[in-house]
Amino acid sequence: MVFLETFNLKIDETQFECLRNPEKEAKVLQVTELHPNFMHGKGIRD
Secondary structure, X not given: OOOOOEEEEEEOOEXXXXXXXXXXXXXXXXXXXXXXXXOOXXXXXX
């Protein structure tokens, strides 16, 4: 399941609109899969 989500981020007076990237998040999960301080999971294509 792919979650397409946007959210706003504000740093000082500058506001950014951010878009989550499911493919990038899947890569981060893969790289950090054995590290105890990171979320665990698997990225799969629907």
